[in-house]
Amino acid sequence: QSALTQPASVSGSLGQSITISCTGTSSDVGGYNYVSWYQQHPGKAPKVMIYDVSKRPSGVSNRFSGSKSGNTASLTISGLQAEDEADYYCSSYPSSKIWVFGGGTKLTVL
Amino acid sequence: QVLLVESGGGVVQPGGSLRLSCAASGFTFSDYGMHWVRQAPGKGLEWVAFILYDGSNQYYADSVKGRFTISRDNSDNSLYLQMSSLRAEDTAVYYCAKDRGLHFDDWGQGTLVTVSS
Numbered sequence: 301q302s303a304l305t306q307p308a309s310v311s312g313s314l315g316q317s318i319t320i321s322c323t324g325t326s327s328d329v330g331g332y333n334y335v336s337w338y339q340q341h342p343g344k345a346p347k348v349m350i351y352d353v354s355k356r357p358s359g360v361s362n363r364f365s366g367s368k369s370g371n372t373a374s375l376t377i378s379g380l381q382a383e384d385e386a387d388y389y390c391s392s393y394p395s396s397k398i399w400v401f402g403g404g405t406k407l408t409v410l
Numbered sequence: 411q412v413l414l415v416e417s418g419g420g421v422v423q424p425g426g427s428l429r430l431s432c433a434a435s436g437f438t439f440s441d442y443g444m445h446w447v448r449q450a451p452g453k454g455l456e457w458v459a460f461i462l463y464d465g466s467n468q469y470y471a472d473s474v475k476g477r478f479t480i481s482r483d484n485s486d487n488s489l490y491l492q493m494s495s496l497r498a499e500d501t502a503v504y505y506c507a508k509d510r511g512l513h514f515d516d517w518g519q520g521t522l523v524t525v526s527s
Binding site for chain 1: 445447454455456457460469471505510511512513514515517518519520
């Protein structure tokens, strides 16, 4: 199973909005509403920010939102804050109990 | 609150074996499927294995199939990963993670496995 495609890096200024894309195929991202997004700060464990494409776990800021169009999912962070600077990973559950991750995107807050 | 604590990592020679453990607390362990996910130094996340809530089925990434075995002991709230025929490319931080609706809901802090001679 191939990894999902994410940009290696994105950047944005404090208070601005950014979007991170996650491109797969019709066999994973496009075929199922099981896309999730994870935030990882250096030396820390990942934390789920979005699941089932657009659902937000309890406790996650509503500045984080998710969407999907065709084979591409997106994570949008609005009102960028310094603490949002981290690595972000998308994940999908294609089928047959196999999970895949994207390569990760490093977010820099300017 | 949910707590997942991995242990058992260390340095092992190529071709060697190692058993990782994950102690779970703060939730009904026997109700949830569990994963192992790894992250090589400076690299991204890679899903490794999944076991159903009752241990009845296990699933593996192609990269570890036939070498790694995931298991659990619901009476002890513990998850395991038996790793054999280890290779340099298995060097990584290994995380256990709780499954919830096909995503990774809670994560441990990880344990580092280094395969080196």
